[in-house]
Amino acid sequence: MKRYLILEDGSIFEGQAFGADTSTTGEVVFTTGMTGYQEAVTDQSFANQILVFTNPLIGNYGVTLDDYESIEPNCKGVVCREVARVSSNWRQQDSFDNFLKQMNIPGISGIDTRKLTKILRVHGTMKGSLLDTLPDDHAFEQLRATVINDQVVAQVSTSKPYPNPGSKRNIVLVDYGAKHSILRELAKRDCNTIVLPYTATAQDIFKLQPDGVLLSNGPGDPKTVKNAIAMVQEVQQKLPLFGICLGHQIFALANGADTYKMKFGHRGFNHPVREIATGRITFTSQNHGYAVDPDSVDPENLIITHKEINDGTVEGLRHKKYSAFSVQFHPDAAPGPHDADDLFDDFMHMIDQRKEDKANA
Structure with missing residues (x-):
């Protein structure tokens, strides 16, 4: 069956339908990852977005329960050059096509994704729709009138606290759309983790008497998560704090820096990042459309620790007074390299150092 991708600039791409039998509208973005399509689709940072895969073939190894980054993804659609007709892998539990059907996510294949990606790089991310009927002027009018909501943290965060048990350090993970791989990394280190909703206050956190606080990744504009800024300002003074992706941006805002929307963002896991202090280069997994403005970083409070080599984006921050730091990329990978x-x-x-200092005080 034919399916059409239309962009707000008037572009039309004709291809073949797969996945769910439904139309959709979202912000069209591209990812340069060569594998990890299941993790990408289930990453809540892609909420309200139509995801273009630049790798020419996806779906060839199917999907498995082990690779979910969330159970109810909010990705709006999938665009690719070719989706595998047959998939095979010893871990496979279902095909990518069936997986998208179950998740009610439509897909389109058979289009020139190189041309589409060039459009997005030149003009920036834009609104798009997947339609099963040939679009007319009304379809473009509707698309241009559609407002893509980027205040989506409430949509993807947990509504109630829940535990991820362990026996060592007690960690609070504030969920702004957390990937399961962050929980996996904490579990590897035998952390006793409590996941809290995005609305968590400093007092909610202090009641749990954690050893440290982790701010998760998530979608949308960090400035819309207003309560988080006041929470971070209070928590960082008393507890070790680590921010990832959206958590990095919230940490920056809480310490007087500013953020901005990027032209087409960083999405994929081949992004080279330099650690400024050592010169060490790591290849990183990234998924973000907003970044920290380097000119807004107050050197009295924050140190820029990492930068993206290709465009100089701020990729890491550390507080000069408190035990708090953040990174824009995903050290949990999934998918991607485990360099970080x-x-x-x-x-x-x-x-551990804070515990030791308290014991010796």
Whole structure:
């Protein structure tokens, strides 16, 4: 069956339908990852977005329960050059096509994704729709009139606290759309983790008497999560704190820096990042459309620790007075390289050092 992708600039791409039998509208973005399509689709940072895969073939190894990053993804649609007709892998439990049907996510294949990606790079991310009928002028009018909601943290965050049990350090993870891989990394280190909703206040956190606080990734504009800024300002003074992706941006805002929307963002896991202090280069997994303005970073409070090599984006911050730091990329990978997973160990060391200092005081 034919399916059409239309963009607000008037572009039309004709292809073949797969996945759910439904139309959809969202912000069209692209990812450069060569694998990990299931993790990408289930990453809540793609909420309200139509995801374009630049890799020419996806779906070839199916899907498995082990690779979910969330159980109820909010990705609006999938665009690819070719979706595998047959998938095979010893871990496979279902095909990618059936998976999208079950998740009510439509897909389109058979289009020139190189041309589409060039349009997005030149003009920036834009609104788009997947339709099963040939679009007319009314379809474009509707698309241009549609408002894509970027205040989506409430949509993807847990509504109630829940535990991820362990026996060592007690960690509070504030959920702004957290990937399960963050919980996996904490579980590897035997952390006793309590996941709290995005509305958590400093007092909610202090009641649990944690050893440290982790701010998760998530979708949308960090400035819309207003309560988080006041929470971070209070928590960082008393507890070790680590922010990832959206958590990094919230940490920056809480310390006087500003954020801005990028032209087409960073999405994929081949982004080279330099640690300024050591010169060490790591390849990182990234998924964000907003970034921290480097000119707004107050050197009295924050140190820029990492930068993206290609465009100089701020990729890491550390507080000069408190035991608090953040990174824009995903050290948990999933998918992507594990070059930076030692940042979780740095967070553990920060917690242990604080405990030791308190014991010796």
